[in-house]
Amino acid sequence: MNPEIKNIIEDLKEKFDPEILNITEKNDKRVTVDIPGKAIINISQYLYHDRHFRFIIASALETKKGFEIYYHFSFDRTGLIMNLHVILPAEKPEIESLTGSFEGANWIEREMHEILGINFLNHPNLEKLISQGNWAEGVYPYRKKPLS
C-alpha cells in the first residue's frame, strides 16, 4: 500500500481511536471508514483542513439499519477516495451540518433533507433546493414509505 495512505490511515486510528468503528481498505484508492454520527465534524475537518482532502459529495439512503450517509472525500494527489460512513437511527435521523466547515456541503445537505428527511443541525438555510413545486411538504420520496 502507498506509504502516504498508510500513514493517513494510521493517523486517523491514532487521533480518533474510539470513534473509528471500522476501516475497510479495498485497495490504495478505495477506503471506507465507519464512524458514529457525532464524530463527523472532527474527522471531516481533519481530512479537509489538515490533510487537504477534497469533498466530493454525500450519498444518503434508507436501509434496515436506519438512515445511512456516505461522505465521499478525494485525495487528488494519489487518487484515493475515502468514504466516511455513518448510520443514523430510523426514528430520529439527524447529524451536524458540515456547511460551517466548507461551503461545498451546503446544497447536498439541503437535498438529503428534501429526499429523505434527514435533519442537519446548524445548517444555515435548510430550505428547499429541488423540490419546490415538485412534491409536497413532509413527503420524502426516497424513503421506503414516503409519507412517513
Place this chain on the structure above:
Amino acid sequence: MQLVGSIRHADVLLVSGSINQKDKIRLLELYNQAPRPILVVAIGACACTGGIFAEGNVFAGPVDQIIPVDAYIPGCPPKPEAIIGGIVKLLTHPPFDSSLSRERGGTGGESTK
C-alpha cells in the same frame, strides 16, 4: 424561422424535454399567454410520451396531457433533419383539427388537464 424573445411574438411553440410538476405550471402560463393562433410542437421522446423518464416520481405527463399539441417529432434526441422535416410538414400541411383550424371556427375547447 426566427427565435423570438417572448411568447407573445411567437407563432409556434416548441416544447422539448420531459415536463415535471414545476414545468407544468410554467408551460400552462406560457400557453395562455401565447397569441392565437399558436401551433404547438412536441419535440423528443420525452415531450411526446415521457420517454425514459415516464415512470419517474415527478413526471407530470406528456405535453399533450397539458396543452393541445399539433405535431410530434419523436426521437431521443431527434436528429436535426427530423426536427426540420417535422416542422416543415406541419407548416405545409396543418393537421385537420389543429389549433389553426380551431381558431378559424372549428370545434373550440382545449383539452388541458
Place this chain on the structure above:
Amino acid sequence: MGNKKIIPIGPYHPLQEEPELFKLYCDGEIVRDIKWETGYNHRGIEKLSESKTFDQVFFLVERVCGICSTSHPFAFANCIEEIANVEIPDRAKYIRSIIGEMERIHSHLLWVGLAGHFLGYNTVFMWVWKYREPILDLFEIITGNRNSYAMFKLGGVRRDIPNHLIPSIRKILAEFIPKLDLITGAVMDDPVIHARTKGVGVLTKEDIIDFAAVGPTARASGVAIDVRKDDPYAAYPLVNWKVITAEEGDVFAKTEVRLLEMYESVSIIEQCLDKLEHIKEGEIDVKVKNVPEGMGTGHAEAPRGEVFHFMITDGGYTPVRHKIRAPSYVNIATFKKSCVGQTISDATISLAAVDPCYCCTERMAMVYDYFTKKPLMGTRELLKLSHEKTENIRRRI
C-alpha cells in the same frame, strides 16, 4: 430593504439552454446577492435507476445530459466495473477515451460559441458552431448519432471503431486544427474580449477549495485537479498529455483553459488512433455474468469537471442505491462568489463561465437537445445589456 431591485433571469430565458431561475438582488447596477431556484429539470433519475437493470442504467444515465452524454456512462462504467472487478480489453479503453475526448472538444466548442453570443459576438457563435459540425459528423460516423451514443456497456464498448475508418477520422481532425487555431487567435487576441473577461467573475484558489469546485473552473484558478491524471482510467495513463491550468481565475482564464484543452484532446485522440491500428479488431468487451453485492465509486473527467457515481448493489439485477453527482452541482454554487459585486452586465458572462449544465445538476436531469428551442419567456434585456457594454468598449478602443 433600500434600493434593492430583483431581476429574474428565467425560468425560460434566451440566455439559457435549460430552464431555471436566478434571482439577482441588485443595488443600482451592482449585484449584491444571488438566489438560485431550481427543480425545473428534476426527473427523478436516481430513483428511476433503482428499477432498471444495470444494462438499462447505462441508457438512463446517458440521458442525464445531452452535452456530456458520454461522461456519465463513463463514470458509471468505472463504478460498476469496480464492483464487478472487471478489467476491460485495451481496445475498449482506447475507444472509450476517444469518445470521451471528442465529447470534450464538442462541449468546449459549444461553450465558446455561447460565450461569444453572450458577449455580443454572434459571428464567433456562428463560426464556432459551424466548425463543431464536423466533430458531430464524426460522432455520427463512429457511433451513429450526434449525441447519446450508447457506446458504453459493462465490460467494454458496444461498437468497434473499424480500422479502415481511422484515416478518415484523422483527416477530419487534421482539418479541425487550423480552425481551432483561428478561433483561439480570434478570442485570445481580441482587446474587447480582454476588456470584457479579464478580471471578471474571479474565483480565488481558496474559493475553489471551499466550494469543492472541479474541472476547468478549478483549473483556471490554479487548482490542478483532473480525474484523468489523479485517478487514471481507460487509456489516459497509456498516452502522453498534460493538464492545462491558468492562474487568474477570471472568465478569460476559464476560456483559455478550455481552448487549450481542445488541443490536448486532439493529441490524445491521435495517439489512441495510433495504438488502435495495432490491436486486433473485435476484442472490445469481456462478458460479465453478474454484478456481486458491494459498493463502488466511479468518477470521470467530463468537460465540466468530475462526474461522480456511487452505487450500492446486493447481488440482484438492479442498483440498491445509485448516487450521481455532476460537476455543475458544485460549480454552480460558486456563483455566489463570482457574481456578487459585479455589475449586472457582467453577471451574465460570469454565470456562463463555469459552463453550467443544469440538466446534470438536477440529475434528475433533462435531455439537452442541440436545437433546444425551449419556450422562451422573459426579457432579452440582460443579453442586450451585455451586448451594449461590448459595443461601448469597442467604441472606446
